Amino acid sequence: MPFSSYILLIPLLPLLGFIVLGLFGKKHFNTSAGNIATLFLLISTALSLYAAYQYFFVIGLTDGRYDTIKVFDYSWLVFTENIAINIGFVLDPISVMMLVVVTFVSFIVHLFSLGYMKGEERFATYYAFLQLFTFSMLGLVISTNIFQIYMFWELVGVSSYLLIGYYFQKPSAVAASKKAFIVTRFADLGFLIGILIFAFQGNTLEFDVLIARLTNIQSPEYLSITSAGFMGVSLLTWALTLVFIGGAGKSAMFPLHVWLPDAMEGPTPVSALIHAATMVVAGVYLVARLFPLFQLDVIALNIVTYVGLLSALFAAIIACTQTDIKRVLAYSTMSQIGYMMFALGISGESEEMSLGYTASMFHLFTHAFFKSLLFLGAGAVIHFIHSNEMKDMGGLKKYMPITHFTFLIACLAISGIPPFAGFFSKEEILLAAYQSNKLVYTVALITSGITAFYMFRLYFSIFWNKETQIENHHGEGAWNMKLPLIILGVCSVLVGFIPFSNFVTANGEIFDTSFHILFSITPILFAVAGIIIATWYFRFENECPEKHSKKFGAFFKVAKKKFYIDELYLFITKKILFNLIGRPSAWVDKNVIDAGVIGSARVTGLLSEKIKGVQSGKVQDYTIYFFVGIISLAIVFLYIW
């Protein structure tokens, strides 16, 4: 194996960084923690880029098909002959792609944080958590085993929790971190049940074995999982849906999206890394990893499609009404992940089976760059202006030229304007949708128009609109805050030109995508229309936005309140769950369980009160008992036995 010598370092270096900084950071490395962690990530990034080069261009491709290479596989917990939890390292197109994305974005974020988090009291802890997150995310993408992915899945959840709650002095940050953890944990329950069904029916936890068994229609495992059913639906559908619920929780799909906007309480670079580029796409990655199984089942694929589609539209509408710039970005993330999800969902039905899958992965790839750029740009703005609210901003283009320029690139990219990265991936998704499902295509098209609108609303509100007079500002930021923006800006322009279908496809066989210039006219028109409306509203300060939002009246208000999903959940949990389950349980706890325990203690007490006279404290009494005992034992042994 030409890989094994160095490739294990990619995830292990961040782990080392976490251990060192976590244990000794506060005392010994409080100022140098950032440099150490960034250096580790730089090495990891270089190694994964080299590994990607090796995989895609040197050894991965045989006969027009990318192999799956297991670099490392260690049996960790063996339950039965078939079911074991392995810790492994798999290389296939999507895992290699994710390795590159995760290490690269993480490195950029490490670099950016050097400036952004400078002077924080818990600087070393912050970097330790970032390293933990990077390690967990890398472990997740290289999993060979469905249980391994589950463990790292939880680990990224924990590191996300820690980083959202980084400013733990703020009650809102604490509430947000708890919310994120609880909502994703709730979704992970579904994931776990799905894993158990697969383990029980497929009799293995390994991805490749499971997929090989279940895709073979004659295999006993396939027959048993499709014939067994629950509530009229086959177990295969159940298992896939449950696994998808786990993925939807992590990826903030409707209706489990409520944690993502609140997660913006964390430091902005963290939002860029975890809540935009890497962790939230874990759900998409999971569906992609199990894609051959999803292809077997139309119902599960439809669920993926429509949940993704609904999330995309729903989040885009909410994003138009929010005023906190990070929240706008959070909803836009949710919307874009919705795109990736439904692209996977329609991929099973379309004629060119693989196109949606490739498009989804492509969008994941490009989105990681332009969305982390948007977040880091927003971070730079927040750093500059010390506020998250749009109303405090405006006219910033002359104060922060580099941020302004790169932010514009990212906005154009996410809106799907050629030749920026988002255009290519989005066009591919729309094409796949057009070929398979016209309804999906229509909604996606409208969503892309709305996307362009709210992104440029954000852009104009920050950098144009009214003139804000700012005195005594500390400048745009140090080089280590500008450089990441420039790198990501360059990437957001260039990565779209990668011929993605030559690298990542559903079954590993590569194909060429032709570029449909006529087809892409409509999406571009929609995007341009969105941008023009946004320009009209927000280029200069005027009364139009307010007047027109009044016209929408109730709808605008409902959208601004995020369609009352949070309130609905609070109603369900507080009113229904707490009153119907919580209170009776509390009653049972108090009056049955506690009463039983206290009662038994009381009985023991009363009994001992009665017999404590035996312990008279007189030695001679004890001697009598002793002799009586001896004599009775003697009688028993001599006469009775």
Add this chain to the structure above:
Amino acid sequence: MLNEISITHILFVSTALFFIGVYGLLTRRNLITILMSVELMLNSVNINFVAFNKYLFPEKMDGIFFSIFIIAIAAAEAAVAIAIIINLYRSHQSIDVEDASEMKY
């Protein structure tokens, strides 16, 4: 002369001595007399050892050794017991077992 006395007689004496000791142990309240009763019980065991050695295994000395051990240990035990009794007297101004009842219940 010893040959005319059968082992039963000697065992009878030692048993009687033992139960006199037990009786004293159970009924007396004075610690000194309780200690004396314990010595009686020990000595009855000594008699047993010597008697069994003499009558059953005359060619061996084990029983005699044991009784010498027991005498030595009884001496040590008496010293310890009297030290305890003196301590008790100092703290309670009495050597009656019924007066030392703080630890009951």
